[in-house]
Amino acid sequence: MPPPPPAPDLPGFYYDPEKNRYFPIKGPIPGSSHSSSSSSKHATHKASQTSSTQEKSRSCCRKLRSRTSKLIQAREIDGHRVIASHNYKCNFTEEFRKIQASQPSVWKYKGTDKIGISALKQVHVRVQTFEGECDSDVILTGSTNGSFSLCEVGRDGGYFDGEVKWTPDCVKNYAKGKTDENNVVPGPVSRPTGGSVVMSSGISCIRSGPECSSHAANGGPIVGHALFTTLGSETSGGSIYSLGLVESLDLGSGILNTWSRLDEVASFKCTIWTAEYDYSRHRAIIGTNMGAALVDLATGRRSWFLRCKSDIFAQQIVNSHEKRERVSRTLIEHRIPYASPNKKVRNSSKEWFKLSGDIDPSLTIRMPSSISSLVSLQYDDQYFLASSMDGTMRLYDLRLLQRGSVQSYEGHVNSHSRIQLGVDPDERFVMSGGEDRNLRSWSIKTGKLLFEEKFCDSVLSSVCYQSCKGFKDEDEKNQHKHESCMSAWLGSHDEGLFYMRWLCV
Missing domain, CATH: 2.130.10.10 (YVTN repeat-like/Quinoprotein amine dehydrogenase)
Incomplete structure (x- = not known):
């Protein structure tokens, strides 16, 4: 079968072919230009997606520390003392102790x-x-x-x-x-x-x-x-x-x-x-x-x-x-x-x-x-x-x-x-x-x-x-x-x- 036609570009959004969805672009992307070609736009969109993934990984423990229930839920789902999220690993006991230290x-x-x-x-x-x-x-x-x-x-x-x-x-x-x-x-x-x-x-x-x-x-x-x-x-x-x-x-x-x-x-x-x-x-x-x-x-x-x-x-x-x-x-x-x-x-x-x-x-x-x-x-x-x-x-x-x-x-x-x-x-x-x-x-x-x-x-x-x-x-x-x-x-x-x-x- 011939490949599906490329998705049209929408201002302020990028297309993820794996998820078949559009995602909003948040903030300026370094090196972007209004006159760039579709290929450069695709590369820019991919770089933005990678940056977004890294930011989510860095914020994993911050989000877990903010709410005890989410931390416990993550441990129950994972079933281990070390909780993995994307490219970041959190130790349940250490993160839970940090939450306790913030609530005296x-x-x-x-x-x-x-x-x-x-x-x-x-x-x-x-x-x-x-x-x-x-x-x-x-x-x-x-x-x-x-x-x-x-x-x-x-x-x-x-x-x-x-x-x-x-x-x-x-x-x-x-x-x-x-x-x-x-x-x-x-x-x-x-x-x-x-x-x-x-x-x-x-x-x-x-x-x-x-x-x-x-x-x-x-x-x-x-x-x-x-x-x-x-x-x-x-x-x-x-x-x-x-x-x-x-x-x-x-x-x-x-x-x-x-x-x-x-x-x-x-x-x-x-x-x-x-x-x-x-x-x-x-x-x-x-x-x-x-x-x-x-x-x-x-x-x-x-x-x-x-x-x-x-x-x-x-x-x-x-x-x-x-x-x-x-x-x-x-x-x-x-x-x-x-x-x-x-x-x-x-x-x-x-x-x-x-x-x-x-x-x-x-x-x-x-x-x-x-x-x-x-x-x-x-x-x-x-x-x-x-x-x-x-x-x-x-x-x-x-x-x-x-x-x-x-x-x-x-x-x-x-x-x-x-x-x-x-x-x-x-x-x-x-x-x-x-x-x-x-x-x-x-x-x-x-x-x-x-x-x-x-x-x-x-x-x-x-x-x-x-x-x-x-x-x-x-x-x-x-x-x-x-x-x-x-x-x-x-x-x-x-x-x-x-x-x-x-x-x-």
Whole structure:
């Protein structure tokens, strides 16, 4: 049979011979011309069709993330964990977790706005009560006025007289089709009488020490020690403190026995911005306005390994790169070059950064402004996240530093604030507050912004992720439910304590 006659050309449409249909042409096609021949039109139509197919492939996961029902339907049809669509493959579990990360419930603890939270950390400990010992989750909070507090999480009972109890109030629920009435209610946060001590200056950072496996309990291993640092004031420098947590904490009438374990390890004549706990050698590493130093937690002996005129706001220990080297009293001076922010200015004095220490300048990188936060990933400590005070957020690989970052994260807003990055325990997402009062979270792997919302009128500068199986419920009549979830604590200087929760796959 002779071939069918060619279909007539219609303005604004192209003909698909396989589907025997006309399809609209969307947008201008590069290289097209009104005076082109039918053959060139056919090639143009084919290029447009190919471009449209590629765009559909790229938008496959975006469409799946937008609606949970479509994602589940695609998995049921495909019958596998990996869902194929044209030339693009999506992992069902990963994409579903991204959807969950974009739909948290947010709770504000009423009355905590008076705390002025500057640092926080949740630890699992043993607590002494009138009824005996029990496992409990405790939030260690530090404030701008110098208060360091122990607050118990998720307990309704009145174990202690005169304690302060803060209850949660749901401020946002982003899960589609879920109302506040059927939302799971987190437990209260209680601070016992005498549960705070006041230091000479504001608390700049809190870190937990190694876990004691010999004291493992149902709620997780017991933390052995906690470190915290004070910022320092005009009349005195900062200090580093250690609090023992191996023995059960008495949060009642014997609270003084708990505080007797609090030791001032060392004091400095400078500002202490941050600290890290070196578990392997029971020492602290601090960042100050004069450089970085090692502090032996048993003897208080300190040794400087980095001196510079720039404040050190963030630091991280990378275990695979630690060396048992001697710290020399004479630090080697370095002049590290960097590009001027304004390339038109040719001022050699601004093209070099001077510091002293045992470092390799070739392994040094520079971000656009002061570094606010660093987080080393545990599943592969070759990778670390960094954010700077101009809003830049990046992921680096220690093996590829000279090539720059391996991933970037757009949307973060900052200009001068110390804002902490938070990474979930499975290291899939990174979260941070911003100076525009928005909280954002990104996929670490893809860099895609998953969540961006404002539910607080101040900067959320502190974050502490926790994996949990719901709050404890020792009383069957209690309204708190058991539920597999992931959660995070958020702290603000002006508005206090917030709690976020996501349902887990």
